[in-house]
Amino acid sequence: MSESLAPVDLVLLWHHHQPDYRRPGDGRAVLPWARLHATKDYLDMARHVERHPGVRVTFNLVPALIDQIEGATRGEGDELFDLLARPPAELSGEERAAVAWRCAQIPARTVERWPAIRALLDRVVGSRTASVATDRDGSGAALGDRDLLALEIWFLLAWVDPMFHDEPEAAQALADQPRWTERHRDGLISLHRRLTAQVIPAYRALEDAGRVELSTSPYHHPILPLLVDLATARRARPEIPLPGERLTAPEDARRQIEWAVERHAATFGARPAGMWPSEGSVSPEAVALAARAGVRWLASDEGVLWASLPGGARDAGALYRPWRFASEGGEVTLFFRDHALSDRIGFVYQRWDEREAAADFVAQLRRIARDHRGDRAPVVAVILDGENCWEHYREDGRVFLDALYGALEEASDIRTRTPSDVLADQAPVPTLARLHSGSWIDADFHIWIGHPEKNRAWDAVARARRALLEAGVTHERAPAAWRALLRAEGSDWFWWFGDDHHTPDRVVFDRLFRDLVSAAYTEAGLVPPASLRLPIARVRTGAGQGTVPIGFISPTIDGRRTAFYEWSSAGRFLFGSGGSMHRAQGLARELHYGFDAERFYLRLDFSGAALPGEEVDLGLELVEPRQLRMRIVGLAAGDRSVVVSRAGADEEPLAGASCRVGALLELAVPFASVGLAPGETVALLVQTLRGGQPVESYPGEEGLTFTVPGPDFESQMWSA
Numbered sequence: 001m002s003e004s005l006a007p008v009d010l011v012l013l014w015h016h017h018q019p020d021y022r023r024p025g026d027g028r029a030v031l032p033w034a035r036l037h038a039t040k041d042y043l044d045m046a047r048h049v050e051r052h053p054g055v056r057v058t059f060n061l062v063p064a065l066i067d068q069i070e071g072a073t074r075g076e077g078d079e080l081f082d083l084l085a086r087p088p089a090e091l092s093g094e095e096r097a098a099v100a101w102r103c104a105q106i107p108a109r110t111v112e113r114w115p116a117i118r119a120l121l122d123r124v125v126g127s128r129t130a131s132v133a134t135d136r137d138g139s140g141a142a143l144g145d146r147d148l149l150a151l152e153i154w155f156l157l158a159w160v161d162p163m164f165h166d167e168p169e170a171a172q173a174l175a176d177q178p179r180w181t182e183r184h185r186d187g188l189i190s191l192h193r194r195l196t197a198q199v200i201p202a203y204r205a206l207e208d209a210g211r212v213e214l215s216t217s218p219y220h221h222p223i224l225p226l227l228v229d230l231a232t233a234r235r236a237r238p239e240i241p242l243p244g245e246r247l248t249a250p251e252d253a254r255r256q257i258e259w260a261v262e263r264h265a266a267t268f269g270a271r272p273a274g275m276w277p278s279e280g281s282v283s284p285e286a287v288a289l290a291a292r293a294g295v296r297w298l299a300s301d302e303g304v305l306w307a308s309l310p311g312g313a314r315d316a317g318a319l320y321r322p323w324r325f326a327s328e329g330g331e332v333t334l335f336f337r338d339h340a341l342s343d344r345i346g347f348v349y350q351r352w353d354e355r356e357a358a359a360d361f362v363a364q365l366r367r368i369a370r371d372h373r374g375d376r377a378p379v380v381a382v383i384l385d386g387e388n389c390w391e392h393y394r395e396d397g398r399v400f401l402d403a404l405y406g407a408l409e410e411a412s413d414i415r416t417r418t419p420s421d422v423l424a425d426q427a428p429v430p431t432l433a434r435l436h437s438g439s440w441i442d443a444d445f446h447i448w449i450g451h452p453e454k455n456r457a458w459d460a461v462a463r464a465r466r467a468l469l470e471a472g473v474t475h476e477r478a479p480a481a482w483r484a485l486l487r488a489e490g491s492d493w494f495w496w497f498g499d500d501h502h503t504p505d506r507v508v509f510d511r512l513f514r515d516l517v518s519a520a521y522t523e524a525g526l527v528p529p530a531s532l533r534l535p536i537a538r539v540r541t542g543a544g545q546g547t548v549p550i551g552f553i554s555p556t557i558d559g560r561r562t563a564f565y566e567w568s569s570a571g572r573f574l575f576g577s578g579g580s581m582h583r584a585q586g587l588a589r590e591l592h593y594g595f596d597a598e599r600f601y602l603r604l605d606f607s608g609a610a611l612p613g614e615e616v617d618l619g620l621e622l623v624e625p626r627q628l629r630m631r632i633v634g635l636a637a638g639d640r641s642v643v644v645s646r647a648g649a650d651e652e653p654l655a656g657a658s659c660r661v662g663a664l665l666e667l668a669v670p671f672a673s674v675g676l677a678p679g680e681t682v683a684l685l686v687q688t689l690r691g692g693q694p695v696e697s698y699p700g701e702e703g704l705t706f707t708v709p710g711p712d713f714e715s716q717m718w719s720a
Helices: 033-050 062-076 080-083 091-104 108-113 117-135 143-159 168-176 182-208 224-226 230-236 250-268 284-292 302-308 337-352 353-370 390-393 394-410 419-424 453-472 477-488 489-496 506-522 713-720
Strands: 008-016 057-060 213-217 297-301 323-325 332-338 380-383 412-416 545-547 571-574 588-595 600-608 615-623 628-632 644-647 657-663 664-670 682-692 693-698 704-707
Touching: 008 353, 008 664, 033 057, 033 062, 033 182, 033 390, 033 394, 062 080, 062 182, 062 250, 062 704, 080 091, 080 182, 080 302, 091 117, 091 143, 108 117, 108 390, 108 394, 108 412, 143 168, 143 332, 168 182, 168 412, 168 693, 182 213, 213 600, 224 230, 224 284, 250 284, 250 332, 250 477, 284 323, 284 332, 302 332, 323 477, 332 419, 332 453, 332 571, 337 353, 337 380, 337 390, 353 394, 353 412, 353 571, 394 713, 453 477, 453 489, 489 506, 489 657, 588 693, 588 704, 628 664, 693 713
Parallel strands: 008 057, 008 380, 008 412, 057 213, 297 332
Antiparallel strands: 323 332, 545 571, 571 588, 588 600, 600 664, 615 628, 615 682, 628 644, 657 664, 682 693, 682 704
């Protein structure tokens, strides 16, 4: 029956990507997702293709992911797996809480598969709630050793694809449940390591056998058009706010592409013919860089195609053909994905019966073929993430993929092809006169730029890059510095900043991004700016319970409680046993801050009867809107000197500032002396220092943030 149907070519591309979660310096992974997806998604995706020899697909592997998979195979450190390898009884309260919280992240469909997990997860949630309620540092996980071990084992089983549950370690654990010992957990850890080691060889074997095409992405998955020039964002959205720092880094974009091609060739034995540019993001300049690197084909989203074509040419048939684009770097063939059909796999079919879903997919392809008016078979590109969607499918997608691949094998009117297969036809390909600058989301870049948090992150990258260039730091002189910076240019950091997406690991992403930018300085022998010690995403992490100022204050700077109400309208933070860096032996128990129309005031109440002493200073670093450093010299009794240094200059007395230490510390700083004007947003780090090194941060590592008040501040607060 299918012989009488119009033919259709299907280009199916699965994109495998995780950002590089390894800390600069020790290379230890702070999040486990690269190795967990290796055992739950990457290896089985290759095995599914092995089981269906009549299907040809393309896999896109990001080099930064390859690095992590090979690193895990070599035994590189991982914060979670290092804890899992230890007996539960040896873990501290804080470590137990961390393991319990992470191991509770079991895909919902797995919980359906093994109902025994549900009761255990309910206990985890209850113990976590009790821990947070009773222990401010979250270190009091209440799970017993047996429950914690059981949770670890269920977690390790859940993150192994069901295809591998007959492996000896998994089969033994499932057979012996619930009589588990640490031997079962250790066996599963070994299984994870063994399966992870098979991932890259499995894909290379498929390509060597001519079964798949392997493509790449820019090395650390940056948004190439933005890296070339941040102003590119305004081509699609002229009104989008841009970062304050100008960034044009086509050299970095070129390296991201060239290094990716070299890494791919070293891993798989041949240079890739094609590339899925990160998030399908393209621009004429980015395409030119790819062409110069020898990339023959690129892919993006249909929204980019529609924005590239004149109105009269935007018919459905235009989507179902490749397009040639003559960039300044050479010609490249572009494939544009069918957005709706790709999303059916990514977001819709997970709720369907798997065989009905596969039949619907085939029916959609046949509808396209039936409606197509071209002189050759339509080329339908379906491109999507190859990892995250499967946890929402039954059996981690096994039933659906078997049904889909089987239906495609049986359909003689549907040819599964790779982009290079299509190029080999040498059929006429229309030329795209202009190429829109955009991504797969709304054919623009708003997901990665425009929000204040995203723009602050770009500013940090731009300042670090400028610092390296101004210091004459070359790639040859300090390769680790530039590698850290190129990692910080990856798309994922900007994806998670702002309000578009939520992750419980937001703080971890923020910290890792700032560590990478800081490493760009330190690896080059430069001093990172204080701003990198403040989170990009200004979300308080619980260092102290605080209030904000509700009116002007006018305290007497005498180091004691002169009047009951002199600080009553100030903001206030209480610390249980000190600041965020060394809570067990905190020097301060309260911080108060406020202002009048001309001055900023700060009060620090010490924890013990004895003062910190002459060897301890108080540092105040102004991070925004401009940078300078203030220091109160010696926290001993009496009037204290307040000095300031600007832009690396020597310290000098701060005009108009006063500070006295008595039973407590009180400080007054004129706004004018530090160049602050009404309406400016201030970010301030407050730290005790010993030998110039931080001891504690107040109220936490996120610092103090406030707006310099105008004369109408009190009336505004009253009306509010």
